[in-house]
Amino acid sequence: MRTIGVVGPTGAGKSVVLRMLAALGAVTIEADDLSRELLRPRAPLTERLRAEFGDEYLRHDGSLKRSELVALIFSDEDARIRLNAIMYPAMVELLALRLAALRASEPPPALVAVEAANLLEMGADRCVDAIVLVDADPVMRRRRLQERDGLSAEAAQERIDAQSAAGLDHPEADFSIHNDGEEGPLRAQVEEFFRHLVAG
Secondary structure, three states, X not given: OEEEEEEOOOOOOHHHHHHHHHHOOOEEEEHHHHHHHHXXXXXXXXXXXXXXXXXXXXXXXXXXXXXXXXXXHHHOHHHHHHHXXXXXXXXXXXXHHHHHHHHHOOOOOOEEEEEOOOOOOOOHHHHOOEEEEEEOOHHHHHHHHHHHHOOOXXXXXXXXXXXXXXXXXXXXXXXXXXXXXXXXXXXXXXXXXXXXXXXX
């Protein structure tokens, strides 16, 4: 079983690449899904975030106000560091458990792709065999963020700048895929990458 990390700046199209890999037969894991599992209403980690950031980031049912917390960490570097110190160890532990279960399955999948913009920062690079960087033009990334998240141009640029300042926009990688917005060329890159990994 080969494992890869899919990284890259926000708006580059990591999720699109992940869907294409899944269509080719890869098992996919998204960091956002791991965090959602850990942050169920009234889960221990959710309560730690309540203690750290306050009741205003939780709803009456105990669920997390994710969009509000995301807005906070993109505008406050200290808050981002505090959140990551809580979330990263738990996410890496859960990821390691997921990968161990897949390795033990019969038969194990040929390829597992883990999508996480902050894979290296969280220390999950030790869980994968190789890392692929998905990138795109900054103007295109900003436009995608505006369309996807309903952001103004200024808010989208703030997120891009915050990721860049944190060193997450161009992490070290073993492979790279450029997403210029055209599905055909992107799919060709993903298929070539998939064949290389599975054959290797």
